[in-house]
Amino acid sequence: MSHSWNENEAIGIETSTWVRSTDVSQANYPSKKTNSKHDNEEKFDRNAIDGGNLRAHIQALTDSEETSSVLFCPHMWQRYLVRFVAFTATLPAVLLLWAAYYQGRTIVSYWTGDESSYIALSRLQMLSATLFFLVEILWAVDQLLVAWQIKSYSFFGTWRPRLRLLGENNLPSVDVVICICKESEAMVYGTVLAAFDLDYPLDKLRVIVTDDGGDSAVESGLAALRSRVGNVFYTSNYGKATEKPPGVKAANLNNALQFIDSLPGGRAELIAVLDVDMIPDRAWLRATIPHFYPAGGYQEDGKEIGLVCGVQTFYNIPDNDPTNQSNSLRVKCYHPIQDQAGKGQCAGSGWVMRRKALDDLPGGQFPTTCVCEDFYTQFLLGQTNHWITAAVAEYLQCGLVPDTYQAQLKQYTRWYLSNLAVQDLHQLSGHSWISLLEKLVWKAPVTMVGLMMMHLKPHLATLQLILFPLLFLTKTPLIVTSPDRSEELIRLLRIHAGSVFFSYLHHVHVGVMAGYRASIMDWGMTKWLSPHYTVAYMKTYFPGLFNSTQSKKSSAAAFVSTGSLKDKLFERFPARRGGLSKRLNHILLECGVWMHCVAVTAILVTAWVAVKNLPEASNNTEKLLNILLWVFWPSNQAFIVLTIACFTPIKYAIWPPNVGENHDLLQKVHNGPGAPTAFLFRPREEAKRWEERSNPIWGGGLDFVTVYTIWGIWAGLVFIWAWWL
DSSP, X not given: OOOOSOHXXXXXXXXXXXXXXXXXXXXXXXXXXXXXXXXXXXXXXXXXXXXXXXXXXXXXXXXXXXXXXXXXXXXXXXXXXXXXXXXXXXXXXXHXXXXXXXXXXHHHHHHTTOTTSOOOOOHHHHHHHXXXXXXXXXXXXXXXXXXXXXXXXXXXXXXXXXXXXXXXXXXXXXXXXXXXXXXXXXXXXXXXXXXXXXXSOGGGEEEEEEESSOOXXXXXXXXXXXXXXXXXXXXXXXXXXXXXXXXXXXXXXXXXXXXXXXXXXXXXXXXXXXXXXXXXXXXXXXXXXXXXXXXXXXXXXXXXEEEEEEEEEESOOOTTOTTOTTOHHIIIIIHHHHHTTTBOOOOSSSEEEEHHHHHTSGGGSOOOSSSOHHHHHHHHHHHSSSXXXXXXXXXXXXXXXXXXXXXXXXXXXHHHHHHHHHHHHHHTTTOOHHHHHHIIIIIOHHHHHHHHHHXXXXXXXXXXXHHHHHHHHTTXXXXXXXXXXXXXXXXXXXXXXXXXXXXXXXXXXXXXXXXXXXXXXXXXXXXXXXXXXXXXXXXXXXXXXXXXXXXXXXXXXXXXXXXXXXXXXXXXXXXXXXXXXXXXXXXXXXXXXXXXXXXXXXXXXXXXXXXXXXXXXXXXXXXXXXXXXXXXXXXXXXXXXXXXXXXXXXXXXXXXXXXXXXXXXXXXXXXXXXXXXXXXXXXXHHHHTGGGGSOSSOOSSSOHHHHHHHHHHHHHHXXXXXXXX
């Protein structure tokens, strides 16, 4: 996406505004070698963190103190309630496992030929019912793992305070690296200007633009800028990368590291990384750096904080966020919980890292074996015996989400496959089948089961999209019991309805932090993304099935910067939007949403057939039980939930959301007398506060949140009714 204001105006190179009162060039950076005591005591202290004590220069902000970076600040009651999310996540899973005991006993008796339990089902019907049963169990296992591997941290954890680094002296030096790859010149210069506008002494700051696209226009523009302001540099990685696939962001970062070492004065004490489509808040460095100090951070078993990341927010999120691009649930709930365990999430942009910690990574550089270098760097730091990572619960950067369905799809599948690749590299690489089995049984069973679920989880919903038409067509009951065990059917109805209802309450519980709509939308997103994940997974791990030469390293996860993807149909811009036929052709055929169309149609048609073929009932209670047993059985993976979730991309293709043009989302901000330009552009407050314009339940049309809300309440009513049977 490119900015739509005049580029010369935004860049300012042709104007007289590129004037500074002082020349802040690399002269303020000390050389690597010092020849006297006076040189070591230079004002620019290279050991401000490792050797300094800034306890008196760090301020802790109270919850009531509003800053430009805070769009969410949980109250004490919210923090208290969220401590128990692991318990509300566990209850539905435990109920399902309890039900699995009864149903599993019946299924095993069928397949073992136990004549004492007669079940009048064919082998095809029983196979379908067994697969449906196994999917439910796997879902319960995954919920338990997530609850106690991630969500349980909140029970004993401590919330990280909001801090500010004060003063101008004895501050650490920072190299701000901006990664670019074929984005527009206006976007690049806008982010560079925002970096110069940071609330941080300019003699402690350098800006390095590292280019993976070899843009000569950007290079010449930055050269003109450097001739005026001094401490901005350009380096290109274009044509240098030898990693496969080419264009890995880590290679671009490593190129910046090599370039920094060649500068007069060498490396700074900290390295801070920005994506080019992210505009940092002025408080970005002063809000993150304090957490490196003992006065602001904390140590756990002798470990220190090596990386601190601020939260991302976006200014081009459409109202109601129909495809959940904001990731509000993870940002506002799960990331702070992970931070409490010393596993703060590195979001890929807006993070600050100690060079001392970077030196402890293999080769002293960013890992290039995975396109998600952010997660891999965080993971490798966690594998050391010295470093932990921290996430600051403040919006310290604001940028752009992909503004097309295709770009969002590429981004999400890349994240999914890359996270798998990281885990595979460390859990499976170099192990024989015997050692893996030993690891599964004795050494690390929870870790290995968790890895197995990472591989299987996205495909469970895909499998059920296939299973439901099969179940309905073969007239297979969704729950298998013996005809003479009516009391067992009632017991299973109570347990399953309770599981669905308490699962719904868990989403309400999580919504205390992230908002109700964000919590439900995140649940639905896992469903409609599943077919896309399954196809990408198959192409990556089984390339022969698709006549593909792709491997795990050069797969569908190959890196393509989302900012460089062209929007030919302008899906979200009403004035320029392409016609319906073009959008349907692109999204349904080229992006693979035809899978969702086929699944939704097949499920709805076969469900209607199943309703028409229900067994005859002698009374209303029996009729309702038949409807539940053959079609609407309360399940966390019920066909109505999957169908509405899979309708999300179809609805997007027909009725895409609207987003304002960039000149409507950004505002001109005037700078002070020492700034490089008279003004720069920053996101409008109302653009960042898109959640305030969204309806928590009704998203317009056939919305997943609305239907899932009805489904959860309906499951609660069935749960209550079942106790009267």
